[in-house]
Amino acid sequence: xxxxxxxxxxxxxxxxxxxxxxxxxxxxxxxxxxxxxxxxxxxxxxxxxxxxxxxxxxxxxxxxxxxxxxxxxxxxxxxxxxxxxxxxxxxxxxxxxxxxxxxxxxxxxxxxxxxxxxxxxxxxxxxxxxxxxxxxxxxxxxxxxxxxxxxxxxxxxxxxxxxxxxxxxxxxxxxxxxxxxxxxxxxxxxxxxxxxxxxxxxxxxxxxxxxxxxxxxxxxxxxxxxxxxxxxxxxxx
Amino acid sequence: xxxxxxxxxxxxxxxxxxxxxxxxxxxxxxxxxxxxxxxxxxxxxxxxxxxxxxxxxxxxxxxxxxxxxxxxxxxxxxxxxxxxxxxxxxxxxxxxxxxxxxxxxxxxxxxxxxxxxxxxxxxxxxxxxxxxxxxxxxxxxxxxxxxxxxxxxxxxxxxxxxxxxxxxxxxxxxxxxxxxxxxxxxxxxxxxxxxxxxxxxxxxxxxxxxxxxxxxxxxxxxxxxxxxxxxxxxxxxxxxxxxxxxxxxxxxxxxxxxxxxxxxxxxxxxxxxxxxxxxxxxxxxxxxxxxxxxxxxxxxxxxxxxxxxxxxxxxxxxxxxxxxxxxxxxxxxxxxx
Amino acid sequence: xxxxxxxxxxxxxxxxxxxxxxxxxxxxxxxxxxxxxxxxxxxxxxxxxxxxxxxxxxxxxxxxxxxxxxxxxxxxxxxxxxxxxxxxxxxxxxxxxxxxxxxxxxxxxxxxxxxxxxxxxxxxxxxxxxxxxxxxxxxxxxxxxxxxxxxxxxxxxxxxxxxxxxxxxxxxxxxxxxxxxxxxxxxxxxxxxxxxxxxxxxxxxxxxxxxxxxxxxxxxxxxxxxxxxxxxxxxxxxxxxxxxxxxxxxxxxxxxxxxxxxxxxxxxxxxxxxxxxxxxxxxxxxxxxxxxx
Numbered sequence: 001x002x003x004x005x006x007x008x009x010x011x012x013x014x015x016x017x018x019x020x021x022x023x024x025x026x027x028x029x030x031x032x033x034x035x036x037x038x039x040x041x042x043x044x045x046x047x048x049x050x051x052x053x054x055x056x057x058x059x060x061x062x063x064x065x066x067x068x069x070x071x072x073x074x075x076x077x078x079x080x081x082x083x084x085x086x087x088x089x090x091x092x093x094x095x096x097x098x099x100x101x102x103x104x105x106x107x108x109x110x111x112x113x114x115x116x117x118x119x120x121x122x123x124x125x126x127x128x129x130x131x132x133x134x135x136x137x138x139x140x141x142x143x144x145x146x147x148x149x150x151x152x153x154x155x156x157x158x159x160x161x162x163x164x165x166x167x168x169x170x171x172x173x174x175x176x177x178x179x180x181x182x183x184x185x186x187x188x189x190x191x192x193x194x195x196x197x198x199x200x201x202x203x204x205x206x207x208x209x210x211x212x213x214x215x216x217x218x219x220x221x222x223x224x225x226x227x228x229x230x231x232x233x234x235x236x237x
Numbered sequence: 238x239x240x241x242x243x244x245x246x247x248x249x250x251x252x253x254x255x256x257x258x259x260x261x262x263x264x265x266x267x268x269x270x271x272x273x274x275x276x277x278x279x280x281x282x283x284x285x286x287x288x289x290x291x292x293x294x295x296x297x298x299x300x301x302x303x304x305x306x307x308x309x310x311x312x313x314x315x316x317x318x319x320x321x322x323x324x325x326x327x328x329x330x331x332x333x334x335x336x337x338x339x340x341x342x343x344x345x346x347x348x349x350x351x352x353x354x355x356x357x358x359x360x361x362x363x364x365x366x367x368x369x370x371x372x373x374x375x376x377x378x379x380x381x382x383x384x385x386x387x388x389x390x391x392x393x394x395x396x397x398x399x400x401x402x403x404x405x406x407x408x409x410x411x412x413x414x415x416x417x418x419x420x421x422x423x424x425x426x427x428x429x430x431x432x433x434x435x436x437x438x439x440x441x442x443x444x445x446x447x448x449x450x451x452x453x454x455x456x457x458x459x460x461x462x463x464x465x466x467x468x469x470x471x472x473x474x475x476x477x478x479x480x481x482x483x484x485x486x487x488x489x490x491x492x493x494x495x496x497x498x499x500x501x502x503x504x505x506x507x508x509x510x511x512x513x514x515x516x517x518x519x520x521x522x523x524x525x526x527x528x529x530x531x532x533x534x535x536x537x538x539x540x541x542x543x544x545x546x547x548x549x550x551x552x553x554x555x556x557x558x559x560x561x562x563x564x565x566x567x568x569x570x571x572x573x574x
Numbered sequence: 575x576x577x578x579x580x581x582x583x584x585x586x587x588x589x590x591x592x593x594x595x596x597x598x599x600x601x602x603x604x605x606x607x608x609x610x611x612x613x614x615x616x617x618x619x620x621x622x623x624x625x626x627x628x629x630x631x632x633x634x635x636x637x638x639x640x641x642x643x644x645x646x647x648x649x650x651x652x653x654x655x656x657x658x659x660x661x662x663x664x665x666x667x668x669x670x671x672x673x674x675x676x677x678x679x680x681x682x683x684x685x686x687x688x689x690x691x692x693x694x695x696x697x698x699x700x701x702x703x704x705x706x707x708x709x710x711x712x713x714x715x716x717x718x719x720x721x722x723x724x725x726x727x728x729x730x731x732x733x734x735x736x737x738x739x740x741x742x743x744x745x746x747x748x749x750x751x752x753x754x755x756x757x758x759x760x761x762x763x764x765x766x767x768x769x770x771x772x773x774x775x776x777x778x779x780x781x782x783x784x785x786x787x788x789x790x791x792x793x794x795x796x797x798x799x800x801x802x803x804x805x806x807x808x809x810x811x812x813x814x815x816x817x818x819x820x821x822x823x824x825x826x827x828x829x830x831x832x833x834x835x836x837x838x839x840x841x842x843x844x845x846x847x848x849x850x851x852x853x854x855x856x857x858x859x860x861x862x863x864x865x866x867x
Contacts, residue, residue: 360844492666532671
């Protein structure tokens, strides 16, 4: 399988402040990669750069095609679903409406109904709360809704920004279990930004470590888990 | 003193000198227009303190202008008080009214304050006509222009201009000092993030009401001056258009800028005339085009655009000369908005 | 009692006009935090276009529909061409642009069609309709009907169509909408288009009553502000309910409180605004905006 995502000398800016200083990495199709790092390292910025939500310089290629000059809406239509930090739920719309929005940019609308059933199978609680306003859901349920909404796009690449934030460990484990299942089932590539390093390392195949906007470490998660020195100094445990 | 401060001071001295020289080669109607510019500048300074520096939207400052004008008119007409005294009295009374109005206004933000002040502005002509006994109803009050004192051989227009200009200079200096002081910084802090400001010990409610008061006071002084200079007050001259004109003035001039108020005053005084020169048939359409074009070209007002130009061209070049590449100073950067 | 019912119906009729214009204001405010001060003038302009079409021989309902389409296109074009350049600038900058638009519309209308008042036809019969002892103006009833039909269509559009859902999403959460592939910028343009349609409806319904002239919508716009304030600037439902309520209150106060003649009627609207702002600024249906620090 080829690379689903390639990033070359990526720089990102918030106004005049530079947040990414030349990031390079590549991601294999069908894999799960996690980006780790401390607060302010640039993890969220990197996802935002891929989705064209911040100013960037450098090259980004998705499935071989350059996307660094495209607008967010176009990138989404090409098959990248981004679940932002804080989930970005449409709190005044119902659960079902949230899901229907997810399929708005979907290329292949024929199988949309089938996908909605599948999503309800993966997250039965959402089916229960279909007609409820999304704002009344708990944090964990909203996270599930956000992932479900992203899946409704039928994406090739799923970007997740700190899905574990503010959630109880059990809920997080459940969500990660589902992510693994989705990855196995339909081959959706997953790029996961996380602060919870141990959980992320269990889920992911590959790891990148960001420090002040640069990649300082990369490798397979197995190797990183086993290397005590690296673990202790960079991951803190 | 920083480069920007020095330049500002030089410019101020130049403008003041130029301003004082005006009556010597301009007379009659032309000079009267510039008197009006000074009056508008004071009114805009008032509104700018409230909206530009403190972030409270007012679409009703015409009301304070009217109050100031009528206080002055009534004092001169009914009680034969010398015009000079009416100015501080109008200012003070408007300050109190503004402060009192500021208290309930505290609960309103953004759109809602704008609506409340807008309603106030709409009601002003009605209220003025209602209290006929004091205000002379729809007819208004006719006054006489004061003559120059001490037997000075200048016309009334020239004397009025000099008085108005002098008062404008004084009020601008006071405002500049206010804005640079701790009080000024508190005002801006409240505008930018009032909750954060409060956690730093700024009494948001007090400052907001005070700002309302001072803002009304300035506009009241402008109103009083206009009553004296125009020698006539009538309810329909203080309609909602006036308040809207003031708002246009400070946005075009530049919110949170002292110089902006002068530029804005020049705009609202002269551009409608130019619009009429360009098209007799649809002058306001031309004016509207001017408004929109200005906002496209200078969304932060004329003062905002000039500041950006000044800082990007002059300041960085000077600091480059003074020792290698250096980004514009923090102070300069905070002025770029 | 009969008079009461009549005045209520009459109030509902004018209320429908306020509701339409208020809805237009709220639709745009909800999505962009901008009050389009030019909404009334745009509506007046559309009404003049209808007048020209009827003058050229088009039947009423043909001109009506054509005007709505033109208003829609006009609204979209205005958003794309005039508003978009200042979209991300400070609020007051955008306000000044809408004020510029207001004077341009007003001035050009006066220039093209003169300031002379023009009579405007009503599609409804002149004879009043009797129900028992109560007399209703046919235009009043027709107007209420038209307003309700338009509102129903709008509701159905937002509730049941994907585009309507996308517009609601874009208004509520533009960032997440972009991440869902919705072209938020175009949703805003559509919003302006729909708002212009409702403004035009208000203009078309009020022109037969007030006669057509460039300053026709001035007072209506103030009542629309009162309606939106009462109902809540953040709630389209509120705007509509507010509109009907303001219409009824205006009529009842005018009928039963003797010293409020036509001169002071505007004061009623202003008083309503002030009272609502003192008691509950967010209005009946609006939500108090909690802001993250």
